Amino acid sequence: MNRLTQLLPSRKDYVGFRSNWRHDLIAGITVGIVALPLALAFGITTGAGAGAGLVTAIFAGLIAAIFGGSNYQVSGPTGAMTVVLVPIVSKYGVASLAPLGAIAGTIVLLMGILKAGAVINRVPWPVMEGFTLGIALVIALQQLPTALAVQAVKGRGTVGTAWHTILSAIDLGLNWKALLIVAVTLLIKFTYPKLALKFRVKVHIPASFLAILISTLLVLLFNLETPLVGDLPKNIFNIKGPSFGGIGVNDLLIAAIEIALLAAIESLLSARVADQMAHIHEEELRYKPNRELVGQGLASILASIFGGMPATGAIARTGVNIRSGAKTRFAAIVHALFLLSVVLVLGPVISRIPTAALAGVLLGTSYRIASPANLREALRTTKLDAGILILTAAIVLFVDLIWGIAVGTAIYFIFKKLEVRKRPK
Numbered sequence: 187m188n189r190l191t192q193l194l195p196s197r198k199d200y201v202g203f204r205s206n207w208r209h210d211l212i213a214g215i216t217v218g219i220v221a222l223p224l225a226l227a228f229g230i231t232t233g234a235g236a237g238a239g240l241v242t243a244i245f246a247g248l249i250a251a252i253f254g255g256s257n258y259q260v261s262g263p264t265g266a267m268t269v270v271l272v273p274i275v276s277k278y279g280v281a282s283l284a285p286l287g288a289i290a291g292t293i294v295l296l297m298g299i300l301k302a303g304a305v306i307n308r309v310p311w312p313v314m315e316g317f318t319l320g321i322a323l324v325i326a327l328q329q330l331p332t333a334l335a336v337q338a339v340k341g342r343g344t345v346g347t348a349w350h351t352i353l354s355a356i357d358l359g360l361n362w363k364a365l366l367i368v369a370v371t372l373l374i375k376f377t378y379p380k381l382a383l384k385f386r387v388k389v390h391i392p393a394s395f396l397a398i399l400i401s402t403l404l405v406l407l408f409n410l411e412t413p414l415v416g417d418l419p420k421n422i423f424n425i426k427g428p429s430f431g432g433i434g435v436n437d438l439l440i441a442a443i444e445i446a447l448l449a450a451i452e453s454l455l456s457a458r459v460a461d462q463m464a465h466i467h468e469e470e471l472r473y474k475p476n477r478e479l480v481g482q483g484l485a486s487i488l489a490s491i492f493g494g495m496p497a498t499g500a501i502a503r504t505g506v507n508i509r510s511g512a513k514t515r516f517a518a519i520v521h522a523l524f525l526l527s528v529v530l531v532l533g534p535v536i537s538r539i540p541t542a543a544l545a546g547v548l549l550g551t552s553y554r555i556a557s558p559a560n561l562r563e564a565l566r567t568t569k570l571d572a573g574i575l576i577l578t579a580a581i582v583l584f585v586d587l588i589w590g591i592a593v594g595t596a597i598y599f600i601f602k603k604l605e606v607r608k609r610p611k
Contacts, residue, residue, distance in 0.1 A: 193298060193480045195252055198470075199515055206513035213510035214520025217260055220392045220506050221247070221521060222528060224551070226415060226536065227544035228263035229495075231328050233275040234283060236536070237418045238494050239263050244525050246485035246497030251518035254481025255303075255474030256457040258464055260503040260518045261485055265325040265548070265555065266452050267445070267498055269344075269587060272328060274441055276340070278433040286433075286442055287490020293446035295483025303475025306450050307458065313594035314455055315564050316575040320582025320590055322556035325548060330355075332545035335364035335413055343584060364412045364542040370404065371397040371546025392506075394547045401543035415539045418529070424493050444588050445486075449498045451591065453482045456499035463508045502551065570605075574598045 203210070221243050229239020243262035250261035274282060297303070327348040331338040336358060339350035355361070374397035382391075405412060433441070457473040466472055478499070486496040507517055529536075565572045578594035 192474070193477045199257065201514070203514050203516055207516060209511040209513050210517040211520055213507050213512035213517040215524050216390065216392065216510040217503050217507045217512075217517070218521040218524030218528070219395045221260070221262060221500075221503050221525060223394050223398045223539075223544060223547045224500075224503070225263055225525070226539065227548045228265065228268050230332065230415070230541055230544060231325075231548065232263070232268050232271045232495060234271075234280050234495055236415045238280075238283070240418070240525060240529050241492055242489045242494035242497050244522050244529070245489040245492055245494055247522035247525070248519060249488055250453075250481045250485040250497070250499070251515050251522065252481070253477075253484050254453075254457075254499075254515075255477030255479075256460055256499070256504075257471065257473070257515045258460040258504055258508050258512055258518075259453070259457050259473070259478070259499045259515075260507045260521055261453070261482065261497050261499050262503065263495060264452065264498050264500045265551065266321045266448060266587065267496055268328065269321060269324045270441075270445055270448055271495060276338075278437075282433050282438075283495045284490050284493075285438065286445060287486050287494070287496040289438070289442040290445035290449065290496050291483045291486030291488075291490065293442060293483070294449050294479050294486060297446070297450055298476045298479030298481075298483060301476050302450070303454060303479050306454050307475055309451060309455075309591060309595055310574070310598045312564070312567075312571040312574040313578050313591060313598060315561075316578025316594055317451075317582055317587070317591055319556055319561060319575070320579040321587070322552045323579070323583050325555070326552040329545040329548050329552075332413075332541050333364065333368045333549070335361040335542065345584060361412070363410045364540075367401050367405065367410070367412055367540050367542035368546040368549070371401050371543045372550050374400055375547065375550040390510075394550070397547060397550075398539060398543050401546070402539050405540045406538065410540075413541045415537050415541060415544070417537045418533045419493075425491055444586075445496050447588055447591075449482055449486060449496055450479055452501075453478055453499035456501040456504050459501055460504045460508060463505060502554070570598070570601050574601075 225239040225243035226236040227239070229236045232238070246261045250259065254261070271283070274286065324344050327344050330348050330351050334351065334355040336351060336355045338347055339354045341347040341350040375393045378393045378396055404410065454475055457478050461472055482498065489495065489497050564575055574594050574597060577597065578590045581593055582590035
């Protein structure tokens with residue numbers, strides 16, 4: 187098998203499809219229901235709009251499923267990518283996403299062709315844990331303007347912006363209706379799974395989907411004045427021309443490299459976790475890191491060109507896919523096609539969803555990503571691992587994602603090398 191063939195789709199991708207297609211179909215629809223509110227929320231949070239989030243979930247989800255290196259990975263807009271894109275869109279406008287996504291996707295594609303997947307996979311565990319924690323905190327802070335139904339007030343970094351936004355909301359008078367919707371959404375998101383388990387509910391309904399549905403009904407029934415998603419563009423699959431939104435060449439390349447590194451790292455992490463969750467031990471069935479990079483690169487290029495934004499593998503949605511019984515990558519393909527059918531048929535319904543409910547979903551998602559139980563366990567390991575975790579999270583929160591990974595990794599290996607030297611010979 188030559189080098190190029192290893193990076194392309196093959197019939198082996200669908201081994202077991204004939205006997206398992208029903209499982210894949212159910213898993214694909216389930217993860218599609220979970221992905222719908224997240225795609226809307228991430229699109230709005232980024233500043234590109236709900237339509238952009240859906241376009242990304244559809245195009246990136248489909249392309250990465252076909253061309254990627256994992257049989258379980260579900261791709262689309264993610265919180266980590268949103269963290270990078272928010273300041274870019276704020277500074278250069280939505281028009282900058284198309285060229286940025288195309289260039290960043292091309293870089294990821296080249297990384298796969300040049301076999302950089304193995305190198306990225308060497309990022310230490312405590313760095314990835316700290317990175318995940320930092321991402322969760324940033325996503326939560328980014329939801330404050332939507333949850334408070336006010337415009338974001340720029341400050342120094344994510345934390346500064348969140349603080350100034352809170353002060354502005356207090357000065358203007360808190361929007362209690364929006365806060366009520368956030369509270370209801372969070373209550374349902376965390377309570378329903380426990381109730382479903384207690385009363386042995388046989389029909390699986392994703393908690394996020396149910397929370398969005400009930401919150402939307404509350405707004406409609408009681409005529410609550412709170413911002414809504416609004417009408418989606420009639421043709422959300424418009425090809426975007428090369429508009430750079432006033433971004434300079436240097437800034438463009440730096441931002442594209444940052445997006446590409448994040449897309450590569452998060453996607454490979456998600457694919458690695460997916461194999462662990464699915465208990466994959468056979469070498470032939472394990473994810474192929476370089477092919478995964480090729481698939482993610484193509485996904486970001488096409489999603490951005492068609493009005494979306496750069497995408498990555500999504501750990502949460504991938505986990506839902508596996509827990510719902512997915513056996514082949516056909517499940518991820520179904521997820522994308524399901525979202526497409528929802529957009530084409532239920533656009534007017536989607537427009538009535540309160541944005542505060544989407545903020546509530548992402549706040550709940552942030553809590554799950556941070557995973558306090560896992561965090562407590564992680565902090566009980568070695569002092570080095572715990573210190574690197576906290577340091578990485580702090581840098582991600584107060585400085586930058588890539589700097590968090592770079593500094594955390596460098597310090598980790600420096601201390602590991604010093605430990606080896608101190609050991610008695």
